[in-house]
Amino acid sequence: MMKRKIMTIVLSIILISTFLPKIQVLAADNSLKKVKSKETLVVGTSADFPPYEFHATLDGQDEIVGMDISIAEKIAEDLGVKLEIQDIGFDSLLPALEVGKVDIIISGMSASDERKESVDFSEVYYIGGQNIVVRPSDNEIYTSKDDLYQKKIGVQTGSIQESLAKEQMPDSSILSLSKITDLILALKTNKIEAIIMEKPSAMAYVANDNGLATFDGGFELQEDEQGAAVAVKKGSASLVTAINQSISTIKENNLTEDYLKEAGELLKESQGQDGQEDSKPKTIINYWSYFAKGTGYTILISVLSVFFGSILGVILSLMRLSDRKLIRLPATAYVEFVRGTPMMIQVMFIYFAVGYLINIPALASGIIAVSLNSGAYISEIIRSGLNSVNKGQTEAARSLGMSKKTAMRYIVFPQALKNIWPALGNEFITIIKESSIVSIIGVGDLIFQTKIVTSLSYRGIAPLAVTMVIYFILTFSLTKLLNHYERKMNHDQI
Template sequence: MKKVKHLFLLFALLFSSLLAPVGALTDNSTGASSATSTSQSSVAAIKKRGKIVIGTAADYPPYEFSVKENGVSKRVGIDIDLGKQLAKDLGVKAEFKVMNFDSLLVALETHKVDVVIAAMSPTPERAKSVDFSQVYYGDNQDIVINKADQAKYKTLKDFDGRVIGAQNGSEQYDLAKQQMKGAKLKRLDRVNNLIIALQSHKVDGVVMDSTRAKAFVANNDQLKAINPHFKTSGQQGTAVAVAKDSPGLVAATNQTIAKFKKNNTFDRVYIPRAGKYMSQRARQNTVWNYFVLGVGNTLLITIFAVFFGFLLGLLFALLRWSKNLLFHSIAVAYIEFIRGTPMMVQVMFVYFGIGELIQDIPAVVAGIIAISINSGAYVAEIIRSGVQAVNHGQTEAARSLGMSKQETMRYIIMPQALRNIWPALGNEFITLLKDSSIVSVIGVAELMYQTQLIQSATYKGALPLFIAMVIYFILTFTLTRLLNYGKRKLNRS
């Protein structure tokens, strides 16, 4: 019920933000934004909320990754342990938000998270947007290769003409781009996908920090890590990212890190613990439990998106028919703008942009809103085409019988239009079910997101994808049968 309330409230706010002038957004991003950042990211504000929200990627062992324990998926690793200890030192609970690595700083800047603990290097470019703690674990940059190729590669020059993989948005990608100009770069959102690509010979090497490289090599005797001696500048290692102008939180984070460095907690406790979890994960065989939550959220998103998308489509189809110039213009602007922008951009805008207005908006709710709004634009045009397909003589006959315009539309035009547009609506609903996979970019644990977790947990590339394809087919085939049943019912009426 709480999610439903969020949906109704946020739909109204979304439309007002979509129509807001760009200048207003610019104003909000200056002094007001800085003040908001300071207040929301202060230690006092976090203690008042009783929790600290930590952004992470959960695909980067031994720093942060997912395992299954007693049938339950959980986040583990060096960064997870550090986040929990930071929360304990602040006297609050730790809440982890998992998303793609290249979305983490956006989430921090838009106040979706309080800190980012995700094996992030404190580069000068990133420091322009966020503040960093002191480095909590130092690292070199290695390249992981297949052990069978170890005689081929020793230096960066040896990779000329070869394909090199790196995580999107990472320091490793920037280093490879700057210092391996003779190589072909391939970037993916998840490092586990890069390792799968390496093992299947889609790439010849994967650039990553030495700690991560050692963890992979220790758990896979077919891999080898080499140090090609990248030239680096600035602080080397990983640090906690904090929103700008949050000195209190930076100081609190540094206190926790200093305590761990003094007690050698990272090398003595955290890395061995992460290695134990990695070994445990490598022994896991079953993948079915991961799919259960994914299918549930996929169906939840689809059902709500179909419902709200149809309502929005009907509303804006009526507004477009309106003789009121304002209503007509709003409908045209909505339909053309939504159909002219990618759904992925809309999903990220709702989550990160509208999240500026409403804090703590759940990712699944943001996904439902974005997909519903996208669908509404297409449904509006489907309904309009269906109404236009009804012979105009039907309207004239109804009006000659004394029926009002509203009665004519309700009892004469719409029933016939619905019969005409049913196949097109069915195609739109099936598309919604498949497009729900896009919300995985903001960390919604739908089917595609869970599939990626399975790949991360098992290092199997093709099998989880094949199973996901089969599940999507079963869902779409079932929906098609239901739509065909509805079509037969309409034809009989």
């Protein structure tokens, strides 16, 4: 009797755990209603994949265009809502969807079985095929994937091409990068021998870059590996149904051909190849607005991170110097934890994990993450400076009737500041350079804009050279400013 009761309980738990989540998902499917209520469809994409999605300058403004964007516009139009595009690294798209940063993903993404475990997909809206991109000098050497035996090949992180390479080219060495533009640069600089890319994207890059060649890779493709589909959050059946209606209309009217043609024209126009006889390919100077925008964001992030990081650093340093364990231990734990984890993980945690509870914009998430990281390092610098001041200074101040707080403010801290100024300066310079990590969540800083220029210009080295010069100017100028105040402090002390 007892065994029967136990079996009944076990079976009940299994049934509940199996079917309850599905029932909850079905009951909570307000995905379509949610999009319509906020009157905006937020689409996540990785805009380095022409002709699917890429950046182009239209009427003097940077815009994300391409076949996928046209499809997104059609879906938004059918839903009667506005369209908002979020440019995020391809490998960060699925996390962004799962935590609600975007409503759907349209980025030439294949509906693989592995991805279906975490998200739902619409019907396939386009079948492109898989190509291999190589250097023109190797076009006769490599004619299929079999010719790349034990060679180093490049794929986009998290893409279907990465899965194909692992499954059908196991003897080859694989380099996974988040941006196609980075893979193109790796190919041109002989870091890899080939790139596996979606056929339309490969054709677009080859058509605009004489330094590339492409051919059909001869991959054995499953049904779910032969086309691009729209990804939505798990359990969004109503939204999928609405999207499928739009895709059905697109297929019936063969609109993808029109979208591809329009994308090709915009791609040529962005290259200065608009068909006019006097048109010339654009130089790097023509993309100055991208570098200027990126520099502005980098300065903004750095200044705010230095400001908030310094405030946090002062508070943490004073907490660590406290005699009370309840005050000292939390500060110590925070500093050790932050210094023991990569900033990239911290940025992604703030944007995705914390963003799951509170919808924090990408720029704000980047500033918060860099500030929190910098605060830990600044606190250690300040703490070491305060400890370097002779205790006799504090005792002398107290003997003159000063309180501990007053002595710290007017006697100890000014002397400590002089001692730690070079170290603080180094930390401020480091913030300028390390703030580039925020580009992984789509913040338009200098690194992010550099990748856009690389994608638009099909040049790999020149945009990097310009970016290096800009970073040097920023850090060198800050160094001179810090040195000026250091000399001033030494002069005042004398």
